[in-house]
Amino acid sequence: MAKWTIEHLLETDPQDFEVLLSRLFSKMGYHTELTQYSRDKGIDLIIRIENFGLVHTWYVQAKRYSDPVGVKDIREYSSIRYRDHVDGVIIVASSSFTKEAIEEAEQHNLKLINGYLLVEMLNHYLPEECASSELQSENDAQTKQDENNAGAILKRGEQVLANETVMMGNEKFTLTITNKNIFLQRVSSGLFSKRSDIEERIELKDLLGMHCEPGKIVLVIGNKKLKLYPLSSRKMQVIEEILESMRPEYVRGEHLINSSRNGTNLTLLTNKRLVVLDNTGNAELDIPNKKIVGVELKGRFLKKEQLIVSEDSGNMKKHSFVVENPAEWKKMIEQCVRTV
Incomplete structure (x- = not known):
């Protein structure tokens, strides 16, 4: 059976790295909660464990870095434990930590997990997950083919205006906005898979508008029965500006x-x-x-x-x-x- 390596960790994108940590801590017996990355205030994961009525809570911050994590990255979490009254903060890196970072963590009782320790933990608790990485080359080839075929879903005269990764609930989608439609493609739940399938095609004429919140847009769709699509993304402002510029196209009804x-x-x-x-x-x-x-x-x-x-x-x-x-x-x- 294939074993986890540092290279496997570096091949994941940052969001998949967070999902991987969630699965790891869940396997270790913790209740895990992935925060919405657009509003996480620097915290990627919350883990809890309950014993005999006592609940212990930790914050987990993921650092999918190839270079060592420095003291500056550690220092910003030194006060969170006291501010939010949690039992501790764990910083997990795919690489290592500098000497100064380790000393800073020791002063503030922050727990550090470097890439080598993480690999050991993954091989112990999630050895079966590593098998999915063997499909990476095949999935990359499929992704390229999917991208080449993307034009097949577009109508004559239809142009792509935006193509961004968004979260809807706890699932990842690719949002494609054209001058006629909005497409939502669900990204496979496999940690290393990038294959997408068309999940929704929303005609622009069916868009009533959008409700905007910090880091989040709720698309309001429908005729007699309304349907909501709550989307969050690091590039929410770009998406909002594009949809606003297209407003004349969907305010006719x-x-x-x-x-x-x-x-x-x-x-x-x-x-x-x-x-x-x-x-x-x-x-x-x-x-x-x-x-x-x-x-x-x-x-x-x-x-x-x-x-x-x-x-x-x-x-x-x-x-x-x-x-x-x-x-x-x-x-x-x-x-x-x-x-x-």
Whole structure:
């Protein structure tokens, strides 16, 4: 059976390296949680273990480096343990650590795992995973073939505007934006596989708009039933700018006017309706704008001001919304109602 080597580690991309560490610690008996890399604040993995009712939590930072990890990379984690009240911080590298980095870690009780120790741990706990690396050459060849065939999915006159790696939930996708469609290709879960399959083709005319959060964009798609695509990427700003530049192409029918997050719920106002979707995309409330007969603001002492919307669907109903800038929402809803 093939054995793990430093070369195997260096062949993985940084995200796959994080996934590999998650699988390793999980095999060692820890509960693992991969953070969303666009918002991880420097922490790639959280691991926990519980014994006799006592829970211990560690942060894990992955360094998929070919050169030794220096003291500067260690120093930035010296205070995290105390700031977030965790039991410790573990820094795992595919290479080694400089003498200064080791001394810095010892001063702040940071645990270091270098590439050689990591290889031993992988060969002990995940020897079967190494077999997938034997497929690297074959998968690379398939990837090249897939890229050569990519033009086959494009229509005449269709041009690629962006091609970026994104995360949706805990899965990795390749997002391809053209002047006519948005493609989402799921990247194989194999640690060393780069083969993709077309998962979704979204016609640009079906895009209602996007809700933007730090490091994240939620694409709002659909006609009668709306569907959400929450995407995160290190290049989110680039994706946002491209989609915004294409706005004239998708605002001809129903389109997004405003959006606001409240916990796990997303409130959306389009030129046709006011909708509240839960984190699974199910509509908790869907009010056609033509049935809205009143909008008011309700102040709450020491609490957020609420937006109250009156709906006439045979009998009068009042709905309460918690949104950012409710006064602005009130004006937008009233404008939408007037133009129905």
